[in-house]
Amino acid sequence: xxxxxxxxxxxxxxxxxxxxxxxxxxxxxxxxxxxxxxxxxxxxxxxxxxxxxxxxxxxxxxxxxxxxxxxxxxxxxxxxxxxxxxxxxxxxxxxxxxxxxxxxxxxxxxxxxxxxxxxxxxxxxx
Amino acid sequence: xxxxxxxxxxxxxxxxxxxxxxxxxxxxxxxxxxxxxxxxxxxxxxxxxxxxxxxxxxxxxxxxxxxxxxxxxxxxxxxxxxxxxxxxxxxxxxxxxxxxxxxxxxxxxxxxxxxxxxxxxxxxxxxxxxxxxxxxxxxxxxxxxxxxxxxxxxxxxxxxxxxxxxxxxxxxxxxxxxxxxxxxxxxxxxxxxxxxxxxxxxxxxxxxxxxxxxxxxxxxxxxxxxxxxxxxxxxxxxxxxxxxxxxxxxxxxxxxxxxxxxxxxxxxxxxxxxxxxxxxxxxxxxxxxxxxxxxxxxxxxxxxxxxxxxxxxxxxxxxxxxxxxxxxxxxxxxxxxxxxxxxxxxxxxxxxxxxxxxxxxxxxxxxxxxxxxxxxxxxxxxxxxxxxxxxxxxxxxxxxxxxxxxxxxxxxxxxxxxxxxxxxxxxxxxxxxxxxxxxxxxxxxxxxxxxxxxxxxxxxxxxxxxxxxxxxxxxxxxxxxxxxxxxxxxxxxxxxxxxxxxxxxxxxxxxxxxxxxxxxxxxxxxxxxxxxxxxxxxxxxxxxxxxxxxxxxxxxxxxxxxxxxxxxxxxxxxxxxxxxxxxxxxxxxxxxxxxxxxxxxxxxxxxxxxxxxxxxxxxxxxxxxxxxxxxxxxxxxxxxxxxxxxxxxxxxxxxxxxxxxxxxxxxxxxxxxxxxxxxxxxxxxxxxxxxxxxxxx
Numbered sequence: 001x002x003x004x005x006x007x008x009x010x011x012x013x014x015x016x017x018x019x020x021x022x023x024x025x026x027x028x029x030x031x032x033x034x035x036x037x038x039x040x041x042x043x044x045x046x047x048x049x050x051x052x053x054x055x056x057x058x059x060x061x062x063x064x065x066x067x068x069x070x071x072x073x074x075x076x077x078x079x080x081x082x083x084x085x086x087x088x089x090x091x092x093x094x095x096x097x098x099x100x101x102x103x104x105x106x107x108x109x110x111x112x113x114x115x116x117x118x119x120x121x122x123x124x125x126x
Numbered sequence: 127x128x129x130x131x132x133x134x135x136x137x138x139x140x141x142x143x144x145x146x147x148x149x150x151x152x153x154x155x156x157x158x159x160x161x162x163x164x165x166x167x168x169x170x171x172x173x174x175x176x177x178x179x180x181x182x183x184x185x186x187x188x189x190x191x192x193x194x195x196x197x198x199x200x201x202x203x204x205x206x207x208x209x210x211x212x213x214x215x216x217x218x219x220x221x222x223x224x225x226x227x228x229x230x231x232x233x234x235x236x237x238x239x240x241x242x243x244x245x246x247x248x249x250x251x252x253x254x255x256x257x258x259x260x261x262x263x264x265x266x267x268x269x270x271x272x273x274x275x276x277x278x279x280x281x282x283x284x285x286x287x288x289x290x291x292x293x294x295x296x297x298x299x300x301x302x303x304x305x306x307x308x309x310x311x312x313x314x315x316x317x318x319x320x321x322x323x324x325x326x327x328x329x330x331x332x333x334x335x336x337x338x339x340x341x342x343x344x345x346x347x348x349x350x351x352x353x354x355x356x357x358x359x360x361x362x363x364x365x366x367x368x369x370x371x372x373x374x375x376x377x378x379x380x381x382x383x384x385x386x387x388x389x390x391x392x393x394x395x396x397x398x399x400x401x402x403x404x405x406x407x408x409x410x411x412x413x414x415x416x417x418x419x420x421x422x423x424x425x426x427x428x429x430x431x432x433x434x435x436x437x438x439x440x441x442x443x444x445x446x447x448x449x450x451x452x453x454x455x456x457x458x459x460x461x462x463x464x465x466x467x468x469x470x471x472x473x474x475x476x477x478x479x480x481x482x483x484x485x486x487x488x489x490x491x492x493x494x495x496x497x498x499x500x501x502x503x504x505x506x507x508x509x510x511x512x513x514x515x516x517x518x519x520x521x522x523x524x525x526x527x528x529x530x531x532x533x534x535x536x537x538x539x540x541x542x543x544x545x546x547x548x549x550x551x552x553x554x555x556x557x558x559x560x561x562x563x564x565x566x567x568x569x570x571x572x573x574x575x576x577x578x579x580x581x582x583x584x585x586x587x588x589x590x591x592x593x594x595x596x597x598x599x600x601x602x603x604x605x606x607x608x609x610x611x612x613x614x615x616x617x618x619x620x621x622x623x624x625x626x627x628x629x630x631x632x633x634x635x636x637x638x639x640x641x642x643x644x645x646x647x648x649x650x651x652x653x654x655x656x657x658x659x660x661x662x663x664x665x666x667x668x669x670x671x672x673x674x675x676x677x678x679x680x681x682x683x684x685x686x687x688x689x690x691x692x693x694x695x696x697x698x699x700x701x702x703x704x705x706x707x708x709x710x711x712x713x714x715x716x717x718x719x720x721x722x723x724x725x726x727x728x729x730x731x732x733x734x735x736x737x738x739x740x741x742x743x744x745x746x747x748x749x750x751x752x753x754x755x756x757x758x759x760x761x762x763x764x765x766x767x768x769x770x771x772x773x774x775x776x777x778x779x780x781x782x783x784x785x786x787x788x789x790x791x792x793x794x795x796x797x798x799x800x801x802x803x804x805x806x807x808x809x810x811x812x813x814x815x816x817x818x819x820x821x822x823x
Contacts, residue, residue, distance in 0.1 A: 108604035
């Protein structure tokens with residue numbers, strides 16, 4: 001395996017952010033953190049990340065809007081975006097895909113499942 | 127020359143004449159005519175009858191003298207005839223010219239006066255005059271006395287006939303008067319009148335009328351005219367006593383010696399009744415009651431004539447009684463319905479054919495605030511509608527006018543201008559096929575609608591609360607589960623088995639809590655009608671193999687074997703895959719939970735337009751009683767089960783609701799100790815399906 005994959009975690013909840021980022025780091029990811037949608041878009045477009053874990057319920061700019069902005073702004077390399085939502089409502093997945101996300105997972109996060117989805121997203125990327 | 131043959135032939139002639147006469151006047155003129163014989167010297171014959179009221183003699187017939195008028199009256203106290211009348215004996219005046227009392231008819235001659243006696247009483251006098259003095263002798267007296275006797279008998283008979291005819295006429299009049307009874311309507315009054323007339327008609331001393339109660343098969347006496355005792359209200363069994371007997375036999379009956387009659391009812395042991403005549407009161411073949419007439423005088427013997435009259439009378443009495451009875455029933459019903467309308471909390475108003483108010487009940491006054499006096503004759507629609515609701519109200523009225531029932535819910539205006547919500551009915555009132563008006567009912571549902579809307583918004587708030595609560599709970603739960611997992615991994619890496627176990631418990635409790643929250647969220651979404659279905663084409667075999675893989679570790683926990691039975695192809699199914707998977711996992715995990723070292727099977731088969739998914743286990747099973755509660759939310763077989771086996775207790779409730787949303791259902795059958803089978807049936811194509819009605823949990 002080459003260099004560590006870079007993951008951007010866009011999450012406004014402090015505990016979730018802390019927990020997820022630490023667990024990802026333990027599994028060998030380089031983790032970048034954004035606390036809101038705007039920062040998430042900026043970092044995603046400039047930070048050379050491989051995958052973005054995007055919480056959908058964010059203040060001001062929500063996850064869907066952020067995903068659309070990333071897709072609109074990125075040049076060349078296409079970053080993988082995995083939407084995370086606590087809603088688990090019917091149609092959330094379709095909505096996320098329509099906004100430009102590649103995958104979708106529900107919160108609370110099943111960590112092993114999330115890792116599998118990240119791997120899958122990266123696999124399609126590389 | 128002998129005049130004897132002439133006298134005898136006169137008497138014979140007289141007998142023949144008066145034998146045919148039936149009326150008094152006729153008898154008189156025939157007597158006079160029969161006796162007239164110039165050869166016998168009976169030159170003038172007259173017959174007087176006494177007017178009982180004045181005592182005057184009235185000339186009834188006369189022959190032999192012109193100018194005398196029939197009907198002439200002679201005051202008592204003078205005249206030769208008066209003597210015969212007073213003494214009751216034949217009076218002979220040989221020379222009238224010497225008699226001071228002679229009412230002068232001839233200048234000279236003789237006169238015989240013979241009284242007409244009926245039961246010893248002089249009712250008239252026969253007067254025979256001759257122009258010759260000393261014209262009459264003993265043979266004449268004999269013949270005239272015989273004639274007078276015959277005349278008396280004939281007159282008595284004629285009078286009796288008149289009496290009888292009069293009585294018959296009266297009785298006929300009584301019978302005729304039954305027709306007026308037929309229109310009398312109060313039952314007790316009618317019964318008394320019936321009895322009264324029967325007693326008069328038959329000239330008896332008493333009687334009774336009983337009506338027949340079909341339900342209890344008893345006769346109840348409702349009118350009685352018997353001296354001893356009050357019999358009204360007395361009941362006789364069908365077949366008991368005279369009245370019960372005629373009720374049973376349907377034939378009239380005569381009892382001449384009632385004292386000795388063995389069939390006498392015990393209620394009549396003390397009465398002084400000599401004879402009884404009884405008849406059933408029938409309308410066609412239907413028994414209405416019976417009537418008895420009684421007589422206490424042994425001299426009065428009931429005969430066939432009496433029976434004939436009673437049987438003539440009885441059907442009319444029966445009709446009169448039945449009319450009154452029907453009227454009483456109808457009247458009671460009328461009163462009942464009037465009371466219902468009066469007491470009804472629903473405003474009831476009757477409209478005429480022009481949709482104007484004809485009648486209203488107190489509830490109308492309360493509901494709308496108008497009094498009857500204010501609104502009678504006015505247009506109902508104009509009164510209680512607004513311009514906005516007028517069209518709608520007219521439509522209802524027109525529907526009712528068009529002979530159909532109109533119903534709906536709408537707003538109507540009260541007198542004070544406030545509005546009420548009403549549930550309304552418009553019903554045409556049809557009498558004998560003809561519409562005579564419209565009946566409008568207004569049920570004030572303002573409170574009801576308010577309560578309903580309150581309940582609806584409360585329910586909405588509840589669902590909203592549950593949805594946001596479960597969302598808010600999930601975020602911290604996320605952290606709990608995540609951190610415990612993380613620490614568990616760390617502890618495992620350190621080989622710290624004590625911490626691993628504890629952390630596992632935290633994680634497991636967190637996951638249970640999460641499952642609960644998810645289930646509650648599902649249920650509240652279903653109840654709020656916000657659970658969407660995502661129907662997509664799927665091969666059920668794919669779902670099944672997916673489930674098969676997932677449940678392996680689950681089934682292994684209690685050392686169970688999992689068996690899957692499915693045909694090689696099931697075709698394409700249109701269903702909500704996520705929910706189908708969730709339901710199957712639910713049933714299988716339940717089965718695995720309640721089975722140890724046994725078998726859990728999933729059997730899939732096509733059945734018409736449905737696919738059946740059966741989950742069968744060899745576990746502990748449950749009773750029928752427990753089964754019936756199993757599909758309710760939070761109902762495991764008993765409270766202890768939850769502690770022992772875990773689970774949210776919502777799985778089956780959710781499964782049932784999901785199934786019904788997709789037009790299917792889930793059922794279970796079980797025997798304690800012998801395992802359970804739960805069957806999910808789902809339509810193969812759920813795209814056009816209407817959800818099965820959900821009962822509220």
